[in-house]
Amino acid sequence: MPSTLAQEYRSPNGLNERSSTLPAIPHGVYSKKDAEQEAKLVGFDFYAEKLALCPKTWSTSPATMLRDLSTTDYLQSSYEAQFKGKAVPKGVKKAAVFKQSLNESNTSGTFSPAALLYYHFSRYFDLSIAVPVAIYREMDSKAHYQRVTQRGVAQTRKGMIAAGWRHLAAAEKNPANFKAAASLFTPDRKKIYGCMLKAKGERYGAEINGVRSRWGTVQNEEFQRTAPYLALSLDLPLLQAITEGKKQAFKNVKIRKATVDANPFQMMYWMKELSEIVLLDFIFSQQDRIGNIDYAWRWYWLANGEVQSQAADSKLSRTQMSSIKPPAEIAHLSPQLLQRTCLNDNDAGGRVPYVNFTKKTGMLQKLRHFSGNTYQRLLRLNADLQDSGEIFQYLQSNFLLDSGQLSQIVKNTRLAKDILQDTCSIHKLQFDLDAPKDYLLTGRVKVAMVSCG
Known part of the structure; x- marks a missing residue:
């Protein structure tokens, strides 16, 4: 289980920026690689000469791409002035992405706590899908505007990605006039915050x-x-x-x-x-x-x-x-x-x-095969959230969620439990997905005997 890490970096404007992991979720299953990746992400200094920040100018939502220049002759200032777009020159490594929340009109919805929720709750459920490690990160909003947002605006012309950069620019230039300031800025309105992660695949x-x-x-x-x-x-x-x-x-x-x-x-x-x-x-x-x-x-x-x-x-x-x-x-x-x-x-x-x-398309209701281990963890999670237990307290304390967002997760967890429990009781949900790799060894499907609860 990774220990909580935190580091502060000082911007050229004299602001202290926090880079930190969240505490491990109770009963979560973390790997040694999770701890190593958390430490690596926390260790990125946005102002180091061998780390460049570049605007994401493709797809639909603005974000900041981190480029590791350590094995090249490039320096931060020259790289940021010279390169744009998705292409990365030889020797430069795609280090991570820093994402902030942005949900203005004509933009693609992004909510930075979501990546943190998926990371830690995937470890609670001990899932087989690869969900990337994510950490909390702040950045001086003026520094971000100067180094990243201005270039994002200049390098995009149309679509949701361009609209996103324009909204972000307006917010960073005048936080007081940005209605959703609490979802983008720290309380002093001097720094933006979000999540940082590195995807693969x-x-x-x-x-x-x-x-x-x-x-x-x-x-x-x-x-x-x-x-x-x-x-x-x-x-x-x-x-x-x-x-x-x-x-x-x-x-x-x-x-x-x-x-x-x-x-x-x-x-x-x-x-x-x-x-x-x-x-x-x-x-x-x-x-x-x-x-x-x-x-x-x-x-x-x-x-x-x-x-x-x-x-x-x-x-x-x-x-x-x-x-x-x-x-x-x-x-x-x-x-x-x-x-x-x-x-x-x-x-x-x-x-x-x-x-x-x-939920809208009834995906959960249609499942007839499931992991017994995941089902049992869902039952325990629901009981904890309904009773305001340790995971509820963890959720409430660490993800910067408002009361409506917190209540929605609690409600959806109960509904998920009810749906799968009904399927288990009425349709005899088959718990045959715990260990697919065993099939390679035995050539047989193992069905777990799990109580519907």
Whole structure:
């Protein structure tokens, strides 16, 4: 379990900026890598000569990209003056992203506490999806305007990204006139605050994100016609559900081509990961998930009676996976190549005005397969939140949530528990997604015996 870390950095204007981790969530399961990444993120000094800050000028929401120049001849000032856009020159490392909240008209909704919520609650549930470590960070708003926001405005011309930079510029120039100042500025209105994280992975195609013909309700319904989600929704034994889920999904040519007839081992991991996403997004009222689900390749093989795995260094899509060759040292073990899901873009959750598309389209109600461990943790979480227990106190104290945002999480957790409990009692929810990797070892599906509660 990582210990709480904090560091202060002094801006050229004489302001102390706080960079800190949040305390670990009670009963959370953290890794050694989590602690190492927290320390690395806290250690970034925005004013160091070998760290550049660049405006994000693509996609829909403004953010600050950190570039590590330590192995190059570049210095901060020259790099920031010279480079723009997504491209990064050789030797420069993509260090992290600093995101602030911004929810003005004609902008893409972003709420910085959401990434912190997803990080720590994914560790509470001990989930299999990769949710990036996130920390709290402040920055002198005048320094941010001069180094980042002005360039963001100059380098964007249209769309929500340009509107976002214009709103951020207006706010930083005159915080007193910004209505949502509390969500962007520290109480003294001299610093902006947000979260900092480093994402990994590439964007899934139609195999997970669906065909995405239109934003909103439509693409969330289309997501439910992917092979793993259809398998999750079928009241059949797991292997039969996988076969039938693919059969139904492959009626869509685009999905069939993107999915490349995934084997049962891959499908089990996808099913587990999608059920986890649906649960988190329901609880945190996520409105912009579909199209924002990523993956990283990983090799799996058997050795000495155990399942082993390691990352596969490739950015190729699933339709190109036959070109990804195993490392020589494991090639003779006939390893299987799997896409493992990364949940990086979590900043459109947590606010009451956001549309909870998971809830709106009934995703949780349709699940017939689930992890017994995740279900039991949900029951305990709900009991704690309803009784204002230690996790409720933790939630209330650490995420800068107002009473409405806090109440929404408590309410959504209770509703999620009620929905899955009803499914368990009425439809006999199958708890067969606890350990997909065991299937590689035994060739059998293990079903856990879990009380509905």
